[in-house]
Amino acid sequence: MTLAGAFAAAILNKRAAETVPERPDLPVKNPFSLKPALGFGVAYAAIVLVVAGAKGYLGTTGMYVAAACAALADVDAVTIAFSRLGAASVGWQVAAAAVTIAVVTNTLVKIAIAVSMGAGIFGRYVAVALGIVAAIGALTGALVFCVY
Amino acid sequence: MLVAKPRLEAFSRALTEEELTAALELAVISVIILPLLPNRGYGPWQALNPFEIWLIVVLVSGLSCGVHRDSPFGQQRGMTLTGVAGSLVSSTALTVAMATQARATRELAPTAAAATVLASTIMCVRVAVLAGAVNVAILPRLLPVLSQ
Numbered sequence: 001m002t003l004a005g006a007f008a009a010a011i012l013n014k015r016a017a018e019t020v021p022e023r024p025d026l027p028v029k030n031p032f033s034l035k036p037a038l039g040f041g042v043a044y045a046a047i048v049l050v051v052a053g054a055k056g057y058l059g060t061t062g063m064y065v066a067a068a069c070a071a072l073a074d075v076d077a078v079t080i081a082f083s084r085l086g087a088a089s090v091g092w093q094v095a096a097a098a099v100t101i102a103v104v105t106n107t108l109v110k111i112a113i114a115v116s117m118g119a120g121i122f123g124r125y126v127a128v129a130l131g132i133v134a135a136i137g138a139l140t141g142a143l144v145f146c147v148y
Numbered sequence: 149m150l151v152a153k154p155r156l157e158a159f160s161r162a163l164t165e166e167e168l169t170a171a172l173e174l175a176v177i178s179v180i181i182l183p184l185l186p187n188r189g190y191g192p193w194q195a196l197n198p199f200e201i202w203l204i205v206v207l208v209s210g211l212s213c214g215v216h217r218d219s220p221f222g223q224q225r226g227m228t229l230t231g232v233a234g235s236l237v238s239s240t241a242l243t244v245a246m247a248t249q250a251r252a253t254r255e256l257a258p259t260a261a262a263a264t265v266l267a268s269t270i271m272c273v274r275v276a277v278l279a280g281a282v283n284v285a286i287l288p289r290l291l292p293v294l295s296q
Contacts, residue, residue, distance in 0.1 A: 002276075003296050005269030012262035017224060020259050034173065034209060036248050040241070041205040045196055052195035073204075073240065079275050083282035096289035103275055103294070110243045110268055114261075118247030120254065125261035126243075130268055140293045 001103065001137040008129035036117065047072045063094065064101055071102035072109050078102035093145065100141035107134040174213055178206045207238055211245035224259050231263030235270035242267045 051069040054062045070078045079102065082095040090098075107130050114126035187199035211234045227246075234242030246264045250257040276294045280287050 001272045001294055001296060002269055005265060005272060009262055009266040009269055012258065012265055013224075013228070016258035016262045020224065020255060034177070034205075036244060037205045037208040037212070040208050040244050041201050044204045045201045048197075048201075049192065049195050052193035056193050074238070075271065075275055076278060079278045080282055083279040083286050086283050086286055092286055092289055095286055096293075099275065099279060099286070099290055100293050103272060106240065106271070107268060110240065110264065113240070113243045114247050114264060117244060118250045118257070118260070120250070120257060122247060122250035122257040122261050122264075125258060126264050129261070129265045133265075133268065136296050137293055140296050144289055144292050 001107070001133050001140075004133045004136045005129075008132065012125055012129060044073050063090065064098060067098040067102045068105045071105040075102050075106045097141065097145050100137065100144075104134050104137045104141065107137065170213060174206075174209055177202070177209065182206055204238075204241065207241040208244050211237070211242050212248055223256060227256070227259045227263045228266065231267040232270060235267035236274065239267040239271040 047069060050072075051066055054066045054069050067078050067082065079099050082090070082098045082102075086092055086095045111127045111130050111134070114130075115123035118126065182199070182202055185198040185202050188194075188197060190196045190198070211230065227249075231242065231246070234245065243264050246260040246267075250260040272294045276287070276291060279290055
């Protein structure tokens with residue numbers, strides 16, 4: 001996912017350098033308004049509730065579901081939690097799979113944010129680049145899970 | 149203070165009223181409101197932590213300010229820098245900030261898309277470092293997925 005992402009970022013950066021003229025006079029509109037930030041805060045609260053629900057109702061079997069839900073907002077928490085659980089309780093296969101699910105889900109979430117909030121060319125560029133990255137992550141994840 | 153006066157004057161002239169309001173708003177939501185919120189869980193499963201949820205709002209607004217205040221570095225390099233810095237904090241919050249900027253100033257959409265993909269790539273590296281720091285044993289299964 002790192003290689004593919006770096007490659008995609010480099011291509012996009014080159015394209016941006018070619019198509020976006022460096023214009024200091026360009027009136028950069030101030031995007032700072034509390035509304036998008038507050039909206040995201042509300043979405044985050046809803047996600048946190050869903051994760052807690054998945055854990056509460058599904059128990060240990062809902063671990064993958066919980067990892068995917070948690071990653072909607074934050075990958076670090078899932079990474080730390082499952083790396084720590086690891087060998088002791090769930091085994092490395094489950095732990096690594098949960099982290100992979102979290103990273104891939106989070107990448108898909110970014111596509112959703114980009115398409116819904118960014119619109120136009122921004123959504124398209126991010127969707128194509130991160131779509132490839134997520135697909136590679138899911139494929140290699142499945143391979144590693146089966147081979148080990 | 150006296151030595152810095154000419155520089156301070158130039159700085160205050162460079163700030164527009166809009167930016168000043170934005171800076172004040174950011175100060176209010178981070179320095180005044182955030183510390184007042186209780187840092188403990190409420191609601192079902194004690195899932196909702198007011199401090200954590202508000203921290204997300206502060207992050208998104210702070211990164212939006214970062215995206216806007218970049219211009220001294222040149223737009224392209226400035227947004228790439230914000231992408232790198234933001235991805236170390238929260239690449240999801242950065243995606244929201246970049247999407248908002250792309251919508252506000254459409255000419256910058258390709259640059260914002262490149263920064264978003266870069267941030268998502270750095271997230272993969274961050275997850276690998278974090279997982280390895282918590283427990284090295286997870287890396288043989290995680291690295292093939294994250295590195296590709």
